[in-house]
Amino acid sequence: MKRHVASIIVLNALLVWQNCLAAEVSHHKVDVCVYGGTASGVMAALAADKDGANVILVEPSRWLGGMTGGGINHLDWGKGNTVGGSTYKILMEGVKEQPRAHGGHAVQGVGNKEYRERFKKAVEDRGITVIYNHRIGEVHVGDRTIDSPTRKEPIAMNESVAVTNQSNSIRSITLDYAPVDETGCPIPEPEKRNAITVSAKVFIDCSYEGDVLGMSGVSYTWGRESREHYEESLAGVRPSLWVHDIDPYVEPGNPESGLVPFVQDRKVGPLGSADTLSMGYCFRHEFDMSGKGIPISAPTNYDPAEFEVYRRA
Structure with a gap:
């Protein structure tokens, strides 16, 4: 009798537990x-x-x-007159646009x-x-x-x-x-x-x-379509905003030494043409310079060569 009672108690407990999970x-x-x-x-x-x-x-x-x-x-590049509709109220209300030397505006104040x-x-x-x-x-x-x-x-x-x-x-x-x-x-x-x-x-x-x-599982693509693909005049490859004089070789001036990490040897196509490239992006950290922030230690797989192009810039 005790065994049957114990079994009923365990069964009821399991049912209650399952009902709690479902809830x-x-x-x-x-x-x-x-x-x-x-x-x-x-x-x-x-x-x-x-x-x-x-x-x-x-x-x-x-x-x-x-x-x-x-x-x-802040929004670090652009022109306010390209923003309209509902987006304008959120992004541009109360901000000041400061012209930048290379064109465009830096949005400040928010x-x-x-x-x-x-x-x-x-x-x-x-x-x-x-x-x-x-x-x-x-x-x-x-x-x-x-x-x-x-x-x-x-x-x-x-x-x-x-x-x-x-x-x-x-x-x-x-x-x-x-x-x-x-x-x-x-x-x-x-x-x-x-x-x-x-x-x-x-x-x-x-x-x-x-x-x-x-x-x-839907089909997808990446990169830029050409101007002709969807008849969009501003589609495809666009002119470079800035060009910097940075030596791309591991040994400066020596092409035989190879390229520093993350530098591509692929030539940019004609204006308006398609490509299969994607925009590079990463995490952007904010640093606390007061000394009260979280200490930063070098990761175990840290490779200084991966940051060489940034040092030269």
Whole structure:
């Protein structure tokens, strides 16, 4: 008798535990899901909401604005008259444009913290739901569930998204809870997998790396199309903004010594032509010069040669 009672207690405990797990998984169903609270992501969410859609905005980090909202103190090149519509109010209100020696303008008077507040206020004023600190874990396309490559060892993308005869529409995405660490960087492993599921009629990928699109298996391209491809007069290769006299060789003046790291020997094509290049980018850090910041130690794989081109610049 005691054994049966104990079994019933254990079974009830398991059922309660499973019910708690099910209750913890939040499920949102909306018209439009925007993944990536970058500046473009915020504007996409605002535009969809303005058109009457029920919108949810997912941002893997702790704030909105992407590079505009974190890491850059001002917009360091451009002209205000190229910004219009809803974007103008957020980016240009209250700023001063200072002409630069090489052309264009530096935008001053508004820092990244204020831009973050502007993006946040814009979505709050529209009542748009924002999910912070959650990143893509799975994409559900037709009857397939595709795991994020960050969840396991890297594999070939065409192996993880083999096309089937089922519908290729994205039905939903599942998000992992992965809050940033004390320095604001994303943690390598999420604290909770499958924390939130978002179903939507339309998914807009505004992440910098195209996380949702890459996992969904859609076709894609990169680089610049030619002017003729879409009949865009300003498409394709454009004139260089600046040309610097930097010796590109490992041994200055000696072509036989080879190029320093990250210098390409590929010639730029004619104006308006296509290429298969992508813009280089990286993390930009803000340094605390007061002595109260976090100490910086050299990484174990530090190679001074990788920074030679910057030293010469």
